[in-house]
Amino acid sequence: MPAATARPYYPIIYLRGFAATMNEIEATTADPYMGFNLGSAMIRQDSEGVAHPFIFESPLLRLIKDHGYTDAFQNGGIDYADKLAPVRSIWIYRYYESVSKSLGSSRRRSMEDFAIGLRAFIVRVRDTICGNDPQARENFRVHLVAHSMGGLICRTYLQNTCCHGLTEAEMKAAGHTAKDLDVSAGKPFEPLVDKVFTYGTPHNGIDFLGFNVPDLGSFDRLQISNFDRERMREYLRLKGTQAVNDLHGAFPASRFFCLIGSNYRDYEAFFGLSKKGTGPSSDGLVMMENAYVKDAPRAVISRSHSGAYGIVNSEAGYQNLRRFLFGDYQVTVTLEVEDLPLPTDIQKKKDQGKTIGGIYHFDVSARVRNGPNYSLHERRYDQASALMEKYDDIKERKKSIYLFTGYLLKDARGKDAHDLALVFTLDLGVHVPAFEVDHKFWFDGYAEGFSYRDTLTIAVRDKSVKYGFTSKHGQLSAPEIAEQKELVNGAREIRIEVGTGPNVRPGFMGTLVIRVEPWEG
Structure with a gap:
């Protein structure tokens, strides 16, 4: 009998990102895990200035070490013969295999085809894990984890393939049948997906020098048009001018996490030309503002789109992944700006009726108590990734400013923790701009x-939350009891006043x- 497929430890399916040339496609199909097995040895310095490596093994190995997963490959493939695969298993959807010269047709395939192939792969995973057990098949779900374009394949599957169904002709063109997809022609079907986590996915397309990449039609040998917003509307089956970076009800946005990279400087792909075309507020390929879907939880880390300092092969990326998949609490932080007292001379100019302008930068970084080597979220002025808000917009804003969403995991609590609280720190900085008076710098x-x-420092317990300020209470001290507002479904809201004071x-x-709020994982 198969093991029960109970939340949150569902099978994980990984989808890699875009490969431009046939040489890149050949290289990626030669790697069994398509990059999910890559780690990093980020350098750090000790107090004596001596450099030491900080080893991150890889998301694949850490899921095996920390959460008891196993990789699904067996007997040179995913051949389990007469036995069933374990539930806590990691699977690689090798969609570029069908395109490669050595293993496939050497013919480019569409996003729609890749999405149909994902359905076939999910069904195969289900059958390999559950066999013919009706209860196990009923409970079966997967977590989709995707880098870059892989996240767009996930969305194509959810927003197009599942929501609209498939015709016999579409299935045949993609090389599949209704039987191996477990669908009825022309009818929508259940995606069998519990959560989706995307690393650096261009959910709103890719822009260079402020312009969206074009759809060159038959001249587009590399399929760059996959990131053109008009082409995206086609494969996501959106109507008219519907926003591209929106799930439009096809899947719960609350269960779709977007991790965003902000380190454009260390992205060296395309001979370094990519980062020159995107510049700051990007991961070197994808602009930060294009890397999330509407209403989805998200966080930013200082990593590049890929490479030695890539977003997937990072401790910070992995910690966001594991906490989203298996966490105990979801923490969402927003900021309500109540007043921004101006410099005295600027205030005088405003009182005289002058037009005042300027862009404030908000530094925000979050760390957990047992995670000194990474930030779950990091936006900083000195890294050109701080949250930027215009003075006028802040003053007129009716809603709070969204900062980030993170997850707390009891199993990740340090062995030396002196209590049962889940502790994280939140560093907040407000950078005053060079103001403009009547559109001239002052x-x-x-x-x-x-x-x-x-x-x-914020300490979360099952029934209470405490907090403290480093400037007042010292580092990692949280003596103040927060007043909690009870919300629905066990959620709690805490409000903490911050700032310089009115004078x-x-x-x-x-x-x-x-x-x-409780996060069932």
């Missing part, structure tokens, strides 16, 4: 810089709103 009387910076100019006053 430099008299003050220098731009940080008007506010402090670190909060500091330039200054900042606001409230951090922290929503903590």
Whole structure:
């Protein structure tokens, strides 16, 4: 009998990202795990200035070590003969295999074909794990984990293939039948997916120098048009001008996590030309603003799209992945800005009716107590990734500013933890801009810089939340009991006042709103 496929430890299916040339396709099909097995040895310095490697083994190995998963390959493939595969298993959807010269047809295939192939692969995984057990098949789900274009294949599967169904002609053209897809022609079907996690996926396309990549039709030998928004509307089956970066109800946005990279400097692909075309606020290929879907939980880490400092082969990426898949609490942090006292001279100009402009930068980084070598979320001014808001927009804003969503995992609690609290720190900084007065920069009387910076320590327990400020209580100290507002389904809301106080100019006053809710994993 197969083991019960109970949440959250479903099988994991990994989809790699885009390969442009046939040589790249050959190289990726030669790798059994298509990059999910790659780690990194990021360098750090000790107090004496001596460099030491920090080894991250790979997402594949860490899931095996930390959560008891196993890779699904057996007997030179996924041949389990007369026995069933384990539920806690990692599978690689090798969609480029059908395109390669050595293993496939040497013919480019469409996003729609890849999505149909994903359905066939999910069904194969189900049959290999569950056999003919009706209860196991009923409970079966998978987690989809995808890098870059792999995330768009997942969305094509969810928003097109599953929602609209497939005709006999579409199945035949993709090399499949209704039987191996376990569908009825022309009818929508259940995707069999519990959660989706994307690394650096261009959910709103790819832009270079401010322009979306074009669809060159038959001249597009590399299929760059997969990232053209009009082509994306086709394979996502969107209507008219529907937003591309939106699931449009095809899958719960709350169960679709988007991890965004911000380190454009270390992305060396395409001879370094890519990062020159995207610049700051990108991972070197995908602009940060294009790397998430509407209403989905998300976080930013200082990693590149791929390479030695890539987003997939990183401790920070892995920690976000495991916590989203298996975490105990979901934590969503927003900021309500209540006042931004201007520098004295600027305030005088405003009182005289002058037009005041400027862009504030908000530094936000989050770490867990037992994670000194990574940040779950990091947006910083000195890394050209800080959250930017115009002065006028902040003053007129009716809604709070979304900062990030993270997950706390009891199993990740450090052995030396002195209590049962799940502790994370939140570093918040507000950078005052070079102001404009009547559209001209004004430099008299003050220098731009940080008007506010402090670190909060937040300790989450099953029934309570405590917090403390490093400036007042010391590092990793959380003596203050937070007042909690009880919400639906066990969620709690905590409001913490932050800022310089009303008499500091330039200054900042606001409230951090922290929503903590059970995450069934």
